[in-house]
Amino acid sequence: MxxxxxxxxxxxxxxxxxxxxxxxxxxxxxxxxxxxxxxxxxxxxxxxxxxxxxxxxxxxxxxxxxxxxxxxxxxxxxxxxGLKGKELMNLDAIQQAFATNFAQQCGYCTPAMILNAKALLERNPNPSVDQIKDALSGVLCRCTGYMPIVEAVMQAAMMRRKKTQV
Amino acid sequence: MSSTSQEQNLLFKEKTLVGVPLQKVDSILKVTGKALYTKDVRLPDMLHAKIKRCPYPHARILSIDTSKAEQIPGVRAIVTGKDFPVQQNEDTPAVAFSEALYANQAVVAVAADQRRTSELALEMIFVEYEPLPWVTDPEIAMTPGKTPTKIVHPSETWYEDPNVGRHIKIRKGDASASFKECDRVIEEKYTTGMVSHFQLEPVTFVAQPDPDGGVSVWATSSGPHKTQYELSRYLGMDADKIRAKVPFLGGWFGSKEECHVAAICAKLALKADRPVKLELSREETLTATGQRHPSVITVKDGINKGGKIVARQIRAIFNGGAYSSLGNNVVINAVLGAVSVYDIPNFHMDCYRVYTNEQPGTPMRGPIGFQIAWAIECQMERIANELGMDPVEFRLKNVLKEGSENAIGELMESISHDKVLEQVTSAMKLNGQGKSSIPQDSTQENKWVRGRGVALSAKWAPGGSPHQAMVRVKESGKVEVWVDVVENGQGIYTGITQIVASEFGIPSTDILLMPLVFGSDSSMSGLSGGASASRQLVNLGNAVLEASSNAKKLMAERASKKLGVPSHDLDVREGRVFSKTDFRRSLKISELFLRAPIVGYRTVASFTEGVEFVGYGTFYFRQGKLDPETGMTIGGRISPFYMSTAQIAEVSVNVETGQVRVEKIVAAADVGVAINPDLAKGQIVGSVCMAMGAATSEELVFKDGKIINANLADYEIPSIFDVPLVIPILVENPLQNGPFGAKSAGEPSMFPTAPAIRNAIHDALGIWVNDLPITSERVLEALQKLREN
Structure with missing residues (x-):
């Protein structure tokens, strides 16, 4: 039993x-x-x-x-x-960038994509497109074709870098 | 136009959100993890259900012994086929009754306190089977004398051949006579495999008995009313006692119409008198729910000297699996796909949906049309190549022109076949067919050979599928929108918000879209056909516009007395009711409301005298029928409009390994008017990537009547490394009776991708692959054949 x-x-x-x-x-x-x-x-x-x-x-x-x-x-x-940030509505830069870049359709992979992006940006604040693809490659998305997600992570990296410079 | 009304137009200039890339209204919920899906629904005292499935592709059920399982503590309900009214129709039964007709068909279901208990109970249920002969090849299944089994459903319409669930024919002109007079006749056979939607959220249902003896069901479904009415038939229960709710959908693509699974969940809940959750695993979703119909399609064309196709004959066979599901009805899509692009005077077509011992085929993003587009666009390339014509020029020579009639007698209006082709060719030039060849030595540099290919298609949006809407204007000027609309990712919540906001001239934040708050709920609003067949935006968009206009009329009537202006001269925009001829005569919306104290005179609330400012709207296109003998439309069109789409693909093919790498795809689609251009582009890019998976790698493979690759290691959907660079191009050719001119964008771009890739592979290496998916093995095989010749 x-x-x-x-x-x-x-x-x-x-x-x-x-x-x-x-x-x-x-x-x-x-x-x-x-x-x-x-x-x-x-x-x-x-x-x-x-x-x-x-x-x-x-x-x-x-x-x-x-x-x-x-x-x-x-x-x-x-x-x-657990993700909170300083952007509008207490969003993290990654969340903000995913929302504004149409980086989610059904949204089912979004939590995993955002967490993988966060892990990447914490260790590499200025990743290349290939490094982003590597970091997100463990998560599948059936809706977007991935391109808007990669663009969102690029934008989030930029936003985060700007914040740290200030 | 008088100068005053011109002034007014300037002052009340249309503040519209149409054409604006508004951020998705559900995006914040989704990036914060607050968007809830059916899988996330949890109810107090909820039981967990599991299903025991038949291990054979076809078997008689001799006995089911549940006595041991019933004694396990925590087991609350068990259902078998006997718990359902015997289905006197062709639909998939909830649970197999006397025979199981496909491997993994449900035989018994259990609900218990814990998942583990349900799993244990399944092992303690003993089913005795008698394995029966089976067939999975539709061509064998439909050949008299050849088929080992006849799949019989009680009230079937039987055609001349065994196991044929539906046969549709088109007879226009005389194809066989024309072939004799043609300069050239080309006949080829094309096939496609079983492809899965692979929506990331597996099929899940939650059911809860309601106090009135009814049942509420949370469903991974494309429309709550579909679930409600289908469940009513399965349970033999009055539809008014069934409440279906659809929260966010974790991907759809045509899947999840699995009301037979919902029926199991609902029956368990009613029997146990407790809420039940039934979550199918990925393997069950792949092997026991519907997938895209595999197909075998033969196309025979007669071409004259000038490169005009004068006769075409198509025989299309779709493997429908063991039951119709929705499949027998969607076979008409084969016709619509075949008549929507080219103008061919003599056109014969036979489409069959054939029963086999596989799970029932179900619609998938561009159902049936995807397979037809594959066959036709492969064939078009073949002909152009044999004639030595430019593939674009050849297509343009044969394309249907605006105002012409297609082979079933529909007038082609608002089409953009020429335009989409022009757009993709100006964005990416073709190499020129037949130019490339296999490199003689396979050094590192030229192992990979590049090629480009083109394809042109058009998607229809059949009539039917009514959508109803209700809007309520509040004192604040905010507008509540009560509709049953399912957000499966396509952005329909945002699209509908933009349409209503534009109609009222108010910001999107002033639209209270109720499904965003509660999810979609069949008891909350009028009938909605849900998402399907590129209709939701057009039908629901028109319904909310009508509802808005009716709400405005009520406001105008109420304001008419106060302003001393006839109501037909009044309009409502930007929070005001105003005279169209004298804009100074206007009222704030709040001035149409009364106020009265409630809650012990402490709080003042607003209300309207008489009826509230609520407007209703209903929209659908009436649909005609096909004449059973000629295939010509009777009593109106089948599809009110068509959407043109063209793509050019650039691929690299490895001549040593046969590997195909899709580098770049330019995709143009006629979307009518893009309500939200970024969402429309997202649909194009998503479609292309999904179709690319079907083109190069995806197929559910059967061995001994069972699927052997029902997992993500062996069934590969495109990963982040596989997707090409996709360049979407929106072509805007407004639809006269679309909301603000909109057509749809969710499906059309599925069609040209696979043939464009295949045609590019030919351009690169001179090989023809006629079977999907184009695996490395198939490329190598074709290369081998080419070298031998």
Missing amino acids: LNETRIKVRFILNGESRNIECMAADTLFDTLRDSLGTMSVKQGCDFGGCGVCSVLLDGRPVYSCLMPTWKVEGSKIETLE
């Missing part, structure tokens, strides 16, 4: 400390959506094929559907819910 053994896990989600109990088979995806209600984490497949479940684990993008929850003990997890 079902293995009901519970494991205690502590981690930081979007700046808030969380203590939860999970089962050994629970993925971070299950935990984030079912237990913690961060619904911006989406699901497109079940095993690391589409990337729309991406979250940031200590600043690096990971597929939450492949990450066992017990493994994130002591880590910092970021989802789109």
Whole structure:
């Protein structure tokens, strides 16, 4: 029958400390959506094929559907819910650029795209088009043909650089 | 025009948002992760459902034993075929009743407290099958004496051949007699494979029993009313007791019309008397829900000396899978696709939708037309090449002209076939066909050979699919828009907002689009056909314009007394009711409202005397029929208008590996008037990239009657590295009865991409590939053939 053994896990989600109990088979995806209600984490497949479940684990993008929850003990997890910025309506530059550049149609891949872009811009504030494509290549988009997304990340990089110069 | 009215026109100059690249009204919700999809719906005490599926492509169900599963704690409901009224129609049953007709068809469904419990219960359900003969090849399935199985549906219209669910024919002139007199006759066979929409959000439903014995269903559907009425048939329940809601859709493209899956979810919820969520996995979405119809299309053309096609005969076979789903009706698209571009005096066509033991074929972005455009545009290139004619010149010589009649008797109006071709050719020149050749030595530099190819198509927008709208003007001058409209990414929320804002001359922020707040809901507004067949913007756009105009009339009547001006002389714009002949006589909208205290006299609220300023509107184009013998239209057009589209593709082909790299595509499309040019361009670019996937890599592959590549590792959709540079060109040829002249943009650009790529590959290497997808293997095979000759 079902293995009901519970494991205690502590981690930081979007700046808030969380203590939860999970089962050994629970993925971070299950935990984030079912237990913690961060619904911006989406699901497109079940095993690391589409990337729309991406979250940031200590600043690096990971597929939450492949990450066992017990493994994130002591880590910092970021989802789109945690992203705040200084642009209009408390948006981050990346969010602002995605909104104004028509970088989303159905919007289902958008949370993952924005998080992957954030991870890129934190380590490389001035990326080339190829570097952007590399960084976003783990996430699929079926609507836009990707071009507006790449343009949005270029624009966000510029906005962020301007902010830091001031 | 008098000088006063000219002055007024200046003063009340149209403040319109038509043609403005307004930021999507749902963009902030989407970039902050607040946009909720059906998959995100969570209700208190919600159960999770799973489906047990048939492992055979065709089998008789001998017995189902659920007794063990029923005893598992946490299992709340189990449904089998017996729980549904027996479907006396050709539709996909919710759950197989006595026979399963395709691999992975649903046989039993379970709802339990937890997903894991449902999964466990499936393992404790025992089904005994008797495997039966099956067929997946439509050409075998429709040949008398050859087919191993006859797929019988109770109330089917049977045609002369076995397993033919629909046969449509067009007989114009005498094609076979003309062939004898032609200078040249060219016949080729073209095929396309089963392609998936691969919308990123898998098929999901949530159902909740309502207090009145009805049921509310959250659906990944293109229209809440479609779900409502279809569910009513599946459940045998009064449609008025079914409330269908569609939140944001995580991609659509024609998929998700899976009301048979919704019926399972609703039945489980009613049986358990608790909310139920049914989430199909990616594999289930690929193997057990509808995909694009595979096709086999033969085109035979007779051409005279001057390069004019005088006769064309088409035999088009579509693999429809085990049930009609919506498929038997969409076969008419084969006709519309075949008659929409070229002017051919003798035209014969036979289109078949054939039942096989595969999952039912369903519409996908430019359904059936995509396959027809592939065949015809490959054929056009072949002919031009054999005649030694320039491919653009050859097409222009045969194209339908404005005001001419197509092969089913529709007048071609507001078309731009010449214009779109001209636009793409001036943006990117063709190499000149037959110029390139395979390099003799395969050094690093010339392993990759470049070529360019062209294709021309036109998309229709059939009549039918009524849309209704309601608008309510508030004291603040803001306008509520109550419509059932489904935002699947195309930007329709924004388009409708721009149309209403333009009609009232107010900013987009003064439009309260109710579906943006609540999602689309069948109980919230009048009938809407939802998104489909390039109609939503035109039909709903016209409906909201009529609704706006009716609301304005009510305001004018109310203002007429106060201003002492006849109501027909009054108009409403920019928050004011004013006289069209004397603009100084005007009122603020708020002056038409009364105020009264509510909440213990503390708060004052506004209201109107008598009816509110609410206007209703309905729009659809009436649709004629095809004569069953000649295929000529009876009682009106099938498609009220057509949208021209042309593309030129530039590709690189690796002569050693056969790999095709699509470098650049110039895509022109006639959108009528672009309500929002950036959204229209987004539709063109998105279509091209999706069609490129179907052209070069995507196919669901069957082995032993089952799909063997139902995952993202083996079924490859374009990644960020695969997409070409796409240059969209908007051609604006206004549609007289479109909202502000708009046509549609969501589907047309799907058509020319695949043939343009194939024609470019020919330009590069001199090879002809007639089968989709154009995989490396197929390129190498064609190269091998060329070298041998």
